[in-house]
Amino acid sequence: MDFFNHIGKMALGSRLRMLTEKITEDAAQIYKLYDIDMQPKWFPVFYVLSKGEEKTITAIAREIGHSHPSVSKIISEMSKKGFVTEKKDETDGRRNVVCLSEIGMQVTHQIEDQYVDVASAIDEIAAQTRNDLWKAIEEWEFVLEQKTLLRRVQEQKKLRESSQVRIVDYRREYQLAFRNLNQEWISAYFKMEESDFKALDDPEGYILNKGGKILVALYKEEPLGVCALIKMDDPDYDFELAKMAVSPKAQGKSIGWLLGQAIISKAKELGASKIYLESNTILKPAINLYHKLGFQKVAGRITPYERCNIQMELIIK
Structure with a gap:
């Protein structure tokens, strides 16, 4: 595990995958230990159907999160x-329902001892660790449902x-950037x-x-906004x-937001009480920014x- 200790959290996915693979390999051997010819990946479906109720594939997928x-x-x-066996739903002939076959039902009785022994083995592992993996997984799943790792x-x-x-503040050396950045977005839409x-x-004569x-x-x-x-x-x-403009290559860096806040602060310094602007509703990101x-x-x-x-308009408070 020296590699993971060295690389740290960036290899979270790889380390979890290795742990999953290790447990899955053992699970396959455990089924053989109890003379059950079943693959580990079948278990969630098998367990849902072991309750004896016929279900559609859609219902099973929803229940187990697959x-x-x-x-x-x-x-x-x-x-x-x-x-398992598949047949037409008696209440809706357009749908198929699935249930355990006689062989599958026999396995539900055969696997009971395995359930007991596996649960005891997991309890033994938990007793030898300081952290409750099951609770930690639940916590991570909940937190990631609120906001994905990608979003974070x-x-x-x-x-x-x-x-x-x-x-x-503007200096004459930025005149070309001031012109080009604005001309770029104006010409793209209008x-x-x-x-x-x-x-x-002539920004000096017209504005400054x-x-x-x-x-x-x-x-x-690099002047990008x-x-x-x-x-x-x-x-x-x-x-x-x-004349607010941000280069497309600078998107996602909050430049529009930072510029907006800075220009409002500048207006406050100059004693302004109200600021006005004109735009077009086709520019949805810009309109959203102004509202924000x-x-x-x-x-x-x-x-x-x-x-x-x-x-x-913005009333400055």
Whole structure:
């Protein structure tokens, strides 16, 4: 076990598989010890049917937590050995039901001593260990039902990568990234408009020199996200959140969320009480992000953008 002690938790699946294989190999020998011609993988199906009730393959699969194809294959193997019989359901001729054959029922009596001895052997193992494996398995199964290992790894990956994101103030060296990142998403869904060119070709003159701000998200020092606050000459709003763009290759790193939080904090520093934005409902991830940041839909206003079909505001508290 030196390998597993060295590699640790990353080999959890491999170690569990080895333990399962070891127990399964012993189980096959145990059946032979009691002169029972049965494969270990049949046992869940056999046990369900040993209660004497006829069941459909679907019902068996649901009860033991296996897939329908898996149970169907096991039934086929058990049928060849004469353990089960299949017949049409008397109440619904479209369905087949399965039950133990005479041979299968004989095994239910023959296996009783095996049940007793196996249970005692497992109790003996449990008495020699500090941890209750059965309870631990139940706990792991419950926790993984709430959130899978895959989902948990995805979240940890996102946390690690987002920790490598830095939000910085705009500098002239980021002008090309500011333009390209925005042009990339706009051109993918819509067309570039006059207001886009004004802001992207001259961010200093159109945004910064008028009291606005631009933030840039750096991932491993590469600019992969941008967002702007444009000063508004409007009695209802102080700034417009605009020109938010994140590179597709940076998805899953929380850059949009980090940029949104940073730009709202910047607006607070500037004394803003309300922020306005315009978007399009086809951009579902963006709309979801805005809602998550606290923006709410407002009645339509005059807009310079053809693509705009939703307007939102954030009241800063």
